Amino acid sequence: MSEIKQTSTNFSNKLALSDECPEAYASTIIGGQWTLVICSWLLGGKLRFGELKKKLPNITERMLTLQLRKLEENKIVSRTVYAEVPPRVEYELTPIGYALKSVIKELEEWGDRHKKLISE
Amino acid sequence: MSEIKQTSTNFSNKLALSDECPEAYASTIIGGQWTLVICSWLLGGKLRFGELKKKLPNITERMLTLQLRKLEENKIVSRTVYAEVPPRVEYELTPIGYALKSVIKELEEWGDRHKKLISE
DNA sequence: TTAGGTACTATACAAAATGTAAGTAATGAG
DNA sequence: CTCATTACTTACATTTTGTATAGTACCTAA
Numbered sequence: 677m678s679e680i681k682q683t684s685t686n687f688s689n690k691l692a693l694s695d696e697c698p699e700a701y702a703s704t705i706i707g708g709q710w711t712l713v714i715c716s717w718l719l720g721g722k723l724r725f726g727e728l729k730k731k732l733p734n735i736t737e738r739m740l741t742l743q744l745r746k747l748e749e750n751k752i753v754s755r756t757v758y759a760e761v762p763p764r765v766e767y768e769l770t771p772i773g774y775a776l777k778s779v780i781k782e783l784e785e786w787g788d789r790h791k792k793l794i795s796e
Numbered sequence: 797m798s799e800i801k802q803t804s805t806n807f808s809n810k811l812a813l814s815d816e817c818p819e820a821y822a823s824t825i826i827g828g829q830w831t832l833v834i835c836s837w838l839l840g841g842k843l844r845f846g847e848l849k850k851k852l853p854n855i856t857e858r859m860l861t862l863q864l865r866k867l868e869e870n871k872i873v874s875r876t877v878y879a880e881v882p883p884r885v886e887y888e889l890t891p892i893g894y895a896l897k898s899v900i901k902e903l904e905e906w907g908d909r910h911k912k913l914i915s916e
Numbered sequence: 917t918t919a920g921g922t923a924c925t926a927t928a929c930a931a932a933a934t935g936t937a938a939g940t941a942a943t944g945a946g
Numbered sequence: 947c948t949c950a951t952t953a954c955t956t957a958c959a960t961t962t963t964g965t966a967t968a969g970t971a972c973c974t975a976a
Contacts, residue, residue, distance in 0.1 A: 787818030
């Protein structure tokens with residue numbers, strides 16, 4: 677993050693894949709390291725920047741900002757700034773963001789199952 | 797890919813996340829650029845290395861090998877080598893690999909929906 | 917006047933993922 | 947002997963992602 681080179685092979689490969697495979701498309705959008713975790717916290721309702729930060733152990737402010745910006749660009753979260761001092765900014769899932777709920781649920785189930793299998 | 801430094805902050809962050817969030821765990825496992833596409837082709841039945849290569853436009857042999865190795869390590873695909881010349885190697889989803897079907901389905905649906913929304 | 921809280925931004929760097937180009941081994945067909 | 951076929955390796959370059967650390971702007975309260 678956050679510059680992508682629109683001339684790289686990597687870029688055009690992703691584009692081509694996203695074009696034909698909705699699942700690859702989806703995974704480039706929600707595939708970031710913190711993306712899904714952020715969304716799954718937001719499934720519980722809107723949160724402020726600082727609140728999110730507390731929920732995500734070890735995330736740096738830069739990363740949190742970048743991920744939120746990307747989510748915003750992709751219309752997965754909405755950002756509301758309150759003109760107060762000190763500032764207050766709230767993040768909330770959009771409808772398509774909330775629609776991630778079933779995706780996350782499936783991923784969680786599969787993840788749990790896989791983890792058990794591997795740890796045997 | 798494919799060396800991960802077990803001393804890096806990034807590594808321990810991923811570990812910590814994977815520990816508490818099955819969805820983050822799942823996404824580190826199936827989050828590779830080609831992973832899901834490979835799996836979704838394999839959902840249709842076993843395929844040889846060369847067949848997979850043809851299905852995946854632009855993938856290099858190196859990338860295909862790496863991804864398949866990772867999938868194998870994670871017990872998502874099984875690898876069968878036939879002692880012939882020229883060699884024949886078949887890849888097939890394991891049960892937990894087939895279990896990705898519903899994950900992929902959800903991702904596809906969400907991806908389609910999201911794509912439509914964005915392109916408006 | 918100074919310190920403090922909030923949500924950032926900037927810069928530099930480290931690590932991970934992906935890509936390119938060239939090889940290799942085995943063997944049977946010609 | 948030479949060539950084609952298949953599934954890889956290897957060495958290296960580039961791109962993408964993540965971390966560390968230090969700022970900034972704003973007002974308010976002490």
